[in-house]
Amino acid sequence: DAKTTQPTSMDCAEGRAANLPCNHSTISGNEYVYWYRQIHSQGPQYIIHGLKNNETNEMASLIITEDRKSSTLILPHATLRDTAVYYCIVRVLSGSARQLTFGSGTQLTVLP
Amino acid sequence: ETGVTQTPRHLVMGMTNKKSLKCEQHLGHNAMYWYKQSAKKPLELMFVYNFKEQTENNSVPSRFSPECPNSSHLFLHLHTLQPEDSALYLCASSQEGTALQHFGDGTRLSIL
Numbered sequence: 001d002a003k004t005t006q007p008t009s010m011d012c013a014e015g016r017a018a019n020l021p022c023n024h025s026t027i028s029g030n031e032y033v034y035w036y037r038q039i040h041s042q043g044p045q046y047i048i049h050g051l052k053n054n055e056t057n058e059m060a061s062l063i064i065t066e067d068r069k070s071s072t073l074i075l076p077h078a079t080l081r082d083t084a085v086y087y088c089i090v091r092v093l094s095g096s097a098r099q100l101t102f103g104s105g106t107q108l109t110v111l112p
Numbered sequence: 113e114t115g116v117t118q119t120p121r122h123l124v125m126g127m128t129n130k131k132s133l134k135c136e137q138h139l140g141h142n143a144m145y146w147y148k149q150s151a152k153k154p155l156e157l158m159f160v161y162n163f164k165e166q167t168e169n170n171s172v173p174s175r176f177s178p179e180c181p182n183s184s185h186l187f188l189h190l191h192t193l194q195p196e197d198s199a200l201y202l203c204a205s206s207q208e209g210t211a212l213q214h215f216g217d218g219t220r221l222s223i224l
Binding site for chain 1: 114116154155157202203204210211212213214215216217218
């Protein structure tokens with residue numbers, strides 16, 4: 001699976017959009033970009049994933065650059081409950097059951 | 113509610129004790145995972161079960177013994193643990209082959 005690079009930490013004002021970047025310059029053509037988050041004292045939670053087109057769901061939007069070497073997770077109106085560690089993971093969509101490789105992620109702190 | 117339930121949520125044990133962690137998923141998934149999350153470290157995969165068969169063991173010491181009696185239940189049996197085994201132990205499940213894993217909230221284990 002391709003490696004990812006994320007900033008260690010970011011702050012965002014409550015009510016503003018939070019834009020979390022991820023670099024994955026060695027991504028392969030069949031690898032997807034997944035985002036998970038982990039709120040303190042909870043297990044990781046799936047947010048969104050995409051291959052090359054931008055994706056949106058009720059939680060967030062995912063913008064993937066045309067060359068697929070980087071992406072941005074957007075939380076359109078951040079709330080205090082969005083404070084968490086956000087993980088960007090790159091791997092193939094399916095195959096034999098295998099793990100997700102979590103890096104260190106980005107600690108997002110939403111400030112009141 | 114993630115559909116993955118872990119018990120107990122907290123466990124304190126001595127190095128000579130034997131205890132078990134339990135994970136149950138209500139999502140109809142056929143793959144289950146154990147992860148370890150130590151303080152200030154990324155999640156580390158321990159074991160993968162696919163259709164009740166262990167398909168991956170990430171060089172985990174034998175003092176950790178997994179058991180998967182059926183696709184809905186996963187156990188982690190612990191014996192003669194070391195202080196460095198103190199960590200958050202997370203269980204996850206997925207449909208075989210997908211990266212959309214659902215996590216429980218973990219068991220916080222402390223070894224005295």
